[in-house]
Amino acid sequence: MKKLSLRELAVPMIKSIDSFNYLLKSHHRRTAVVSYYIGKKLNLNNTELVELVIAAALHDIGALSVQERDMIVQEDVINPAPHCMMGYRMLASLDVFKNISQIIKHHHIKYQDSLNAEEGEILLQSHIIHLADRVDILVSPNEFITNQKSMVTEKIREKAETTFHPEVFKAFEEVSKADIFWIEMNNLEMEQLLRKIDFGAIDFELTIDDIIEFTLTMSRIIDFRSKFTASHSYTVAHLSSLIGGYFGFSEEKCKKLLIAGYLHDIGKIGIDPRLIEKNGPLNDEEFNLIKLHAYYTGQILNELNTSDWFSEIVTWAERHHEKSDGTGYPFSLDDTSLDEGVKILSCSDIISALMEERPYRESLSVDVAFDIIRDNMSASISPDMFEVIEQHKYEINDLVLQCQAHTFEEYRLGSLQ
Ligand SMILES: [Fe+2]
Ligand SMILES: [Fe+2]
Ligand SMILES: [Fe+2]
Structure with missing residues (x-):
């Protein structure tokens, strides 16, 4: 009897981790939308893109308590390592999520620090999620989102090349000129986003x-x-x-x-x-x-x-x-x-x-x-x-x-x- 494909199992799970999440409602969805736009601009291939979006949609699953949540939604996260490591360990045992767990492990990596890392250790997707995550933290829910375009872009620019990867920043700067980027960050549902990406790259019938x-x-x-x-x-x-x-x-x-x-x-x-x-x-x-x-x-x-x-x-x-x-x-x-x-x-x-x-x-x-x-x-x-x-x-x-x-x-x- 037909069971489920990876996509059929993963999509409802990913969706609910965002929408039911007591600790971080919508943060995963919004970070995933921003990541998707940047990843597209950087011409990631299908596999890289699907792994980027899934990693973004799950990046903070290692944040387990209210205190930890409160810490990571600050503008400057003092100690991000525990939730990165926990998220990485949760997913690392899944073969098909190997890269995804690796991306999550480093999703707060500063560009400067990544220069000292071993070749291949830090994937570009980690840099994308890092910037996307910070964009979401900077946006205030109390003001209409497109009014905040230049404030957010300026704040990110201040840290381009030190905290943020310069190419990722450039891609962000380009895509964020259009209102649609900001509107979709607010409005695009996780399911709609996941429908845009090609799971074929990693999809298969599950045993x-x-x-x-x-x-x-x-x-x-x-x-x-x-x-x-x-x-x-x-x-x-x-x-x-x-x-x-x-x-x-x-x-x-x-x-x-x-x-x-x-x-x-x-x-x-x-x-x-x-x-x-x-x-x-x-x-x-x-x-x-x-x-x-x-x-x-x-x-x-x-x-x-x-x-x-x-x-x-x-x-x-x-x-x-x-x-x-x-x-x-x-x-x-x-x-x-x-x-x-x-x-x-x-x-x-x-x-x-x-x-x-x-x-x-x-x-x-x-x-x-x-x-x-x-x-x-x-x-x-x-x-x-x-x-x-x-x-x-x-x-x-x-x-x-x-x-x-x-x-x-x-x-x-x-x-x-
Ligand atoms: Fe129960
Ligand atoms: Fe995080
Ligand atoms: Fe986050």
């Missing part, structure tokens, strides 16, 4: 393992926003796949559970990370905001529903907080609408969460976690399912601890400079 690799990468964008959730989606994914095996799921269906695990919390991109990190119980208002993430997950993933193969994954992911007695969210579905796949995903979600550290408590042991589930959570994990997983309690424990150890190492390496 199931490619989809697993790609969605794992997406999961890190969410998980790494807090050290408390750094291993969450990874653990949910692997645990779901293990438990699927206990229920006789085929290898392919277990892989679908793995993907659903990686994607189930993707909607958290739209949630204030301070809520996730809050040191103490959430009040009703805060909990209502957190609950939105399940709805956002559905909104984001429903764009992938064009592929029949994917639709089961989408349904599981968007229903992962439903409960058999109808008290879950966002749909208040009851047992009659919840299949075994979604029950396995919810079950893995709960076990993983209990066994993770939270700001207000230590991680719980598998024995304590299972006691809590048995005594209090029959609407989320039915007694029948509980009986099966309890037989494998120590296997589950080993897997959760392995997943935690593995991801904490990744998280630590991403945070290192």
Whole structure:
């Protein structure tokens, strides 16, 4: 059965990383539009151009907290290295994104400093994104954009040849003379932009393992926003796949559970990370905001529903907080609408969460976690399912601890400079 091409998977993901992003709404889109105009002017070939636009559309995914966001939207970024490195590490494992991750790694490189770098280390696209990014930061949302043309151009000019690559500056100076450049920066939708570029250069039909690799990468964008959730989606994914095996799921269906695990919390991109990190119980208002993430997950993933193969994954992911007695969210579905796949995903979600550290408590042991589930959570994990997983309690424990150890190492390496 036809699965998805890289383009079909990447476009909805890239779009939602911009439009749902609590931390940096529209910044990725606007930087990508400016980069596209400059890249075209510099006559980049198709591959260079598609890599430029995707890198620009994802360049700040390594900025994970409100503090970091506030730092990188200053006119002069004091310490850009951490978010560049984190973004690079998130994407570097994807073969097809090798150059894209390299571009992101250096997207704050000063032209002067690049002269000392090794041959081939700094790609021209990094210089383009650096300038495009600064253009967006200089534009004020409070004044009509074309009124700001000369102010922005002058400020960029002051740093041409020191901070900005001279050829990139020249291309910017040319393309920015026309109003259309500024108008499109404000108005062109990410999807419209992505339609302008030729994905053919890097597009191909994904195998199931490619989809697993790609969605794992997406999961890190969410998980790494807090050290408390750094291993969450990874653990949910692997645990779901293990438990699927206990229920006789085929290898392919277990892989679908793995993907659903990686994607189930993707909607958290739209949630204030301070809520996730809050040191103490959430009040009703805060909990209502957190609950939105399940709805956002559905909104984001429903764009992938064009592929029949994917639709089961989408349904599981968007229903992962439903409960058999109808008290879950966002749909208040009851047992009659919840299949075994979604029950396995919810079950893995709960076990993983209990066994993770939270700001207000230590991680719980598998024995304590299972006691809590048995005594209090029959609407989320039915007694029948509980009986099966309890037989494998120590296997589950080993897997959760392995997943935690593995991801904490990744998280630590991403945070290192
Ligand atoms: Fe940045
Ligand atoms: Fe940026
Ligand atoms: Fe969730």
